[in-house]
Amino acid sequence: MTVTPTPLDVGAGTVLTLQGISKRFGAVQALKNIELDVRAGEVLALVGDNGAGKSTLVKTIAGVYTADDGSMVFDGRPVRVGSPAEAQQLGIATVFQDLALCDNLDVVANLYLGRELRRNGTLDEVEMERQSWELLRQLSAKIPSVRIPVASLSGGQRQTVAIARSLLGRPKVVMLDEPTAALGVAQTAEVLNLVERLRERGLAVILISHNMADVMAVADRVAVLRLGRNNGVFVVSETRTQDIIAAITGATDNAVSERAARRSREEGPAS
Amino acid sequence: MSLQGSGTRPQDISGTTATPEENGAAQLPADLQDERLIARQGISGAVGAFTSRLRSGDLGSVPVVVGLVIIWAVFQVANSSFLSSRNLVNLTLQTTSVGVIALGIVLVLLLGEIDLSVGSVSGVAAAVVGVTFVNEGWPIVLSLVAAIALGVLIGLFYGLLYTRFGVPSFVITLAGLLGFLGLQLLVLGKEGTINLPYDSALVGFATRSFLSPAMAYALVALVVVAYALSRWQGRTARAAAGLSAAPTSVIAIKAAGLAIMLLIPVVVLNGDRGVSSMFLLFLALVVVTDLAVRRTRWGRSVFAVGGNVEAARRAGINVRMIYLTVFAACTTFAAVGGILAAARLVAVSQASGGTDVNLNAIASAVIGGTSLFGGRGSAYSALLGALVITSISNGLALLSLDSNVRYIVTAVVLLIAVTIDSLSRRSRQAHGRA
Numbered sequence: 001m002t003v004t005p006t007p008l009d010v011g012a013g014t015v016l017t018l019q020g021i022s023k024r025f026g027a028v029q030a031l032k033n034i035e036l037d038v039r040a041g042e043v044l045a046l047v048g049d050n051g052a053g054k055s056t057l058v059k060t061i062a063g064v065y066t067a068d069d070g071s072m073v074f075d076g077r078p079v080r081v082g083s084p085a086e087a088q089q090l091g092i093a094t095v096f097q098d099l100a101l102c103d104n105l106d107v108v109a110n111l112y113l114g115r116e117l118r119r120n121g122t123l124d125e126v127e128m129e130r131q132s133w134e135l136l137r138q139l140s141a142k143i144p145s146v147r148i149p150v151a152s153l154s155g156g157q158r159q160t161v162a163i164a165r166s167l168l169g170r171p172k173v174v175m176l177d178e179p180t181a182a183l184g185v186a187q188t189a190e191v192l193n194l195v196e197r198l199r200e201r202g203l204a205v206i207l208i209s210h211n212m213a214d215v216m217a218v219a220d221r222v223a224v225l226r227l228g229r230n231n232g233v234f235v236v237s238e239t240r241t242q243d244i245i246a247a248i249t250g251a252t253d254n255a256v257s258e259r260a261a262r263r264s265r266e267e268g269p270a271s
Numbered sequence: 272m273s274l275q276g277s278g279t280r281p282q283d284i285s286g287t288t289a290t291p292e293e294n295g296a297a298q299l300p301a302d303l304q305d306e307r308l309i310a311r312q313g314i315s316g317a318v319g320a321f322t323s324r325l326r327s328g329d330l331g332s333v334p335v336v337v338g339l340v341i342i343w344a345v346f347q348v349a350n351s352s353f354l355s356s357r358n359l360v361n362l363t364l365q366t367t368s369v370g371v372i373a374l375g376i377v378l379v380l381l382l383g384e385i386d387l388s389v390g391s392v393s394g395v396a397a398a399v400v401g402v403t404f405v406n407e408g409w410p411i412v413l414s415l416v417a418a419i420a421l422g423v424l425i426g427l428f429y430g431l432l433y434t435r436f437g438v439p440s441f442v443i444t445l446a447g448l449l450g451f452l453g454l455q456l457l458v459l460g461k462e463g464t465i466n467l468p469y470d471s472a473l474v475g476f477a478t479r480s481f482l483s484p485a486m487a488y489a490l491v492a493l494v495v496v497a498y499a500l501s502r503w504q505g506r507t508a509r510a511a512a513g514l515s516a517a518p519t520s521v522i523a524i525k526a527a528g529l530a531i532m533l534l535i536p537v538v539v540l541n542g543d544r545g546v547s548s549m550f551l552l553f554l555a556l557v558v559v560t561d562l563a564v565r566r567t568r569w570g571r572s573v574f575a576v577g578g579n580v581e582a583a584r585r586a587g588i589n590v591r592m593i594y595l596t597v598f599a600a601c602t603t604f605a606a607v608g609g610i611l612a613a614a615r616l617v618a619v620s621q622a623s624g625g626t627d628v629n630l631n632a633i634a635s636a637v638i639g640g641t642s643l644f645g646g647r648g649s650a651y652s653a654l655l656g657a658l659v660i661t662s663i664s665n666g667l668a669l670l671s672l673d674s675n676v677r678y679i680v681t682a683v684v685l686l687i688a689v690t691i692d693s694l695s696r697r698s699r700q701a702h703g704r705a
Contacts, residue, residue, distance in 0.1 A: 084585050088587055094585075096585065100582035101579070101582055102574070102582050102646070103578055104578035105571075105575060109571060109575075113582070113583070113586040113588070114572075114586035114588045115586075116568045118568060122562075123568065123571060126508045126509050127512065129302065129509075129512070130301065130512040133301040133302060145302060151700070
């Protein structure tokens with residue numbers, strides 16, 4: 001099977017398109033001519049080795065960094081994202097790996113941080129709490145109480161709170177940075193379920209992950225970054241894991257594919 | 272019991288347990304449906320929740336109240352006139368300026384920052400009032416506005432230095448401590464001491480203005496009714512939204528407790544001159560600050576920045592604006608406190624706002640239970656802490672002990688308060704309430 005990146009079609013349903021995004025840090029070219037498109041109702045996995053530029057790309061889309069070159073098209077019109085707040089206003093929500101929760105505040109306060117509901121100028125705690133429960137129920141989230149400090153929640157629950165918070169701004173694109181890192185088996189499954197629920201809601205989900213099993217389980221397409229450049233976009237249903245790994249490592253003769261090839265050779269004549 | 276309230280229990284992952292609806296829990300309020308939750312309802316539930324919170328290290332204002340009771344008991348035993356109406360009225364007058372300044376310190380501490388210059392800022396504000404009102408003959412209102420505006424400007428200047436250049440607040444305000452002391456001496460000029468006219472409205476407000484007993488009682492009634500009404504309203508709103516609501520009995524008990532807590536001091540104070548207008552101003556500032564911190568978007572942002580700046584920034588909070596407003600609020604409170612201190616002492620001098628004003632204000636905020644680590648505290652800690660600090664100096668003065676003893680006692684109390692803060696923080700982390 002040959003590794004053929006699917007062509008970039010900026011067709012119907014495309015929510016976010018990146019064209020020629022480049023970013024330098026001093027002498028380091030972190031991103032070079034990145035092309036990417038995400039469609040509504042799909043999970044696009046963004047994979048790559050350490051230092052491939054995944055986090056830089058996510059931060060560029062989220063407005064934490066500004067790109068040195070290139071353009072972004074969101075919802076059919078070219079946009080410039082100068083700050084995280086601008087990205088949020090556009091409808092690009094990001095859940096960073098460190099979750100960015102305030103441990104001293106309770107779940108409701110964290111969910112509505114920066115966009116608190118108000119009535120007569122004061123916080124409308126009752127309405128926020130009611131809607132928090134509604135949202136958490138929709139996501140089938142298991143949070144015992146929304147009035148306890150986030151510090152007392154488990155890793156999966158914290159991830160759930162962070163993802164739920166990203167949905168409150170009614171985004172069109174949700175970016176999840178390593179949502180299953182450091183989670184147990186059951187909690188990983190819960191988060192993956194959550195990702196599927198986001199897709200069912202018609203959101204475009206960009207999922208960054210090192211875990212190929214998670215990627216193959218939930219993603220529709222996989223975009224590979226290698227050394228700050230595009231290294232192929234794969235449709236998961238038509239691709240084998242080793243092809244993606246080959247694209248990540250930049251070699252078809254890596255340890256994983258070698259092993260797979262050897263096994264298929266050994267099995268080949270027998271069958 | 273307390274451990275079970277935290278999130279340390281294993282996740283329910285079996286998937287075989289019935290959904291809340293099947294459990295017949297649909298009648299339960301939306302926030303009480305999780306089967307892992309220990310339902311606390313009714314009066315015993317409220318008491319149980321309170322004790323479990325204490326045990327996990329969420330002490331709030333309990334240590335300072337206990338400390339205050341002990342301090343008052345000790346001084347009362349040592350000198351029976353300590354808890355007399357006359358002395359307690361003096362105590363309220365002495366508490367006010369330190370308390371107002373401490374209120375600003377509470378705000379900066381909530382951000383996890385510090386302002387070491389509040390003493391100097393209070394002194395320079397007092398000097399501005401003295402020079403413009405007495406020497407230059409400005410109308411009193413104009414003098415006050417000028418002094419308070421100076422306070423605002425100083426805070427904005429700090430905030431700009433902090434947000435634009437990232438200079439640590441410790442260093443900025445340490446420079447401010449020296450710089451504004453210098454400005455104060457410069458403004459006061461050669462004479463060094465300006466006496467405020469005794470019959471001016473400002474001095475009258477700070478020294479001779481008291482509420483009539485009837486007014487004081489009416490005010491207590493008003494506050495209790497307003498409290499009960501807002502609680503009742505909150506309860507109704509929660510019930511309407513399908514959330515758990517405090518039972519009427521708990522609201523009634525809390526309102527009655529508040530009434531007693533307010534009536535006893537008012538009765539005692541009315542035994543002498545009564546409730547001072549200046550002290551009432553301080554109480555009003557405490558209540559307003561408390562509401563601003565707990566009930567507004569700004570206050571929520573302050574807690575968020577104090578808890579996790581990066582999270583606050585990513586949530587779209589204008590972090591710079593929060594720093595600017597908080598530093599400005601702090602120095603504004605310092606200016607107001609300095610003016611009140613000068614008005615009570617009927618003079619502005621080179622010593623105004625000097626020596627221990629700074630540290631008393633900071634100590635008040637910390638003793639009152641506001642954490643030095645940011646993101647945790649309450650406006651009421653300024654009131655309670657200032658009462659502790661002032662009680663110590665007042666009581667020791669009654670015993671004719673010198674300031675050497677006062678410094679040592681205050682230091683010990685401060686040390687105890689900070690130790691309690693650190694210990695309870697560790698306990699909160701262990702109990703998942705950090």
